[in-house]
Amino acid sequence: MSNDAPIPATPWPRALLFxxxxxxxxxxPDIADAINTVLVAEGFAALKVDDVRKMIGNGIQKLVERAFDASGKPLAGDELTAMTERMMEVYGKxxxxxxxxxxxxxxAAAxxxxxxxxxxxxxxxPEALSREIVDHFALDEMFTVVVGGDTCATRKPDPEMLFHACRELGVAPEDAILVGxxxxxxxxALAGGFPSIAVRGGYTNIPVEELGADCxxxxLDDLAEALAHLPASVPSA
Known part of the structure; x- marks a missing residue:
C-alpha cells in the first residue's frame, strides 16, 4: 500500500471494522485441520480444504453443523454443542x-x-481465539478492539457487533465502514447502514460482486484507492 495514496481530506472514515x-x-488450513481431526475421530472421512472454506463465515458451531451434515450425520442440540466444544478445543491448540x-x-493495517x-x-x-491470532501477527497495537462471536448477544449478519465495535472505538457509526x-x-453492514468494502479471495459461496458491497x-493492497472513492453513508441505527 502506497503511503501517498489519495484519501478524502475529511475525518471520514475515522474507523474501519475488519x-x-x-x-x-x-x-x-488450520480450521480444516481441526474439523477434520474431529470428523476422523468420529469415524468420518476428512473433508477437502476447499469444501471447508465454503463452510466458514457464521461461527464455529455453524461450521461444525455444516461439516457433519456434509459427512451424512446432521447434528442438533446437545450433540452439536458437544462437537462444537470439541472443535474449539482442537482448534485452540x-x-x-x-x-x-x-x-x-x-x-494496509500499518x-x-x-x-x-x-x-x-x-x-x-470466538473473541479469545481471535485475540490470539491478532496478537500472533502483531496486529494488537493497531487493532485496539476485537469483537468476537461471543462478545455480543448476536453475531453477523446482525449489525449489533458493528455498533458495539464503534462504541468501543469511541466513534459514531456514521464515521465507520466495514471491510469483509x-x-x-x-x-x-447493509442491516446497519454501514458502507462496506468486499475483498476477493475470501470465504464466500456467492460471487463477491453479488454480495451487495459498495466496493x-x-x-487489501487496493484499500487506499477504494477509500478515496467511497462516499460516506449514515447508518440507520
Missing part, C-alpha cells in the same frame, strides 16, 4: 500453525494506523 477469517488472515496474513493485510484511523476486528470467531469477504459481513477490491 472481518478476520478470509479478510485479514487465511485461516482455512493450533490457531496459527498454517494460518497466514491475507495479501496486503499487514501493510498504513491506516499511521494515518490515525481507528481499527477493530469484528468476527464471528463474506455474505455475513456485507449483510451486517469490491482484489486485495
Amino acid at each position: 472481518d478476520l477469517d478470509g479478510t485479514l488472515v487465511d485461516s482455512v 493450533g490457531l496459527t500453525v498454517a494460518t497466514t496474513p491475507m495479501p496486503g493485510a499487514l501493510s 498504513w491506516l494506523h499511521r494515518r490515525g484511523h481507528r481499527l477493530a476486528v469484528v468476527t464471528n470467531k 469477504d463474506s455474505p455475513a459481513d456485507v449483510n451486517a 469490491v477490491i482484489d486485495s
Whole structure:
C-alpha cells in the first residue's frame, strides 16, 4: 500500500471494522485441520480444504453443523454443542500453525494506523481465539478492539457487533465502514447502514460482486484507492 495514496481530506472514515477469517488472515488450513481431526475421530472421512472454506463465515458451531451434515450425520442440540466444544478445543491448540496474513493485510493495517484511523476486528470467531491470532501477527497495537462471536448477544449478519465495535472505538457509526469477504459481513453492514468494502479471495459461496458491497477490491493492497472513492453513508441505527 502506497503511503501517498489519495484519501478524502475529511475525518471520514475515522474507523474501519475488519472481518478476520478470509479478510485479514487465511485461516482455512488450520480450521480444516481441526474439523477434520474431529470428523476422523468420529469415524468420518476428512473433508477437502476447499469444501471447508465454503463452510466458514457464521461461527464455529455453524461450521461444525455444516461439516457433519456434509459427512451424512446432521447434528442438533446437545450433540452439536458437544462437537462444537470439541472443535474449539482442537482448534485452540493450533490457531496459527498454517494460518497466514491475507495479501496486503499487514501493510494496509500499518498504513491506516499511521494515518490515525481507528481499527477493530469484528468476527464471528470466538473473541479469545481471535485475540490470539491478532496478537500472533502483531496486529494488537493497531487493532485496539476485537469483537468476537461471543462478545455480543448476536453475531453477523446482525449489525449489533458493528455498533458495539464503534462504541468501543469511541466513534459514531456514521464515521465507520466495514471491510469483509463474506455474505455475513456485507449483510451486517447493509442491516446497519454501514458502507462496506468486499475483498476477493475470501470465504464466500456467492460471487463477491453479488454480495451487495459498495466496493469490491482484489486485495487489501487496493484499500487506499477504494477509500478515496467511497462516499460516506449514515447508518440507520
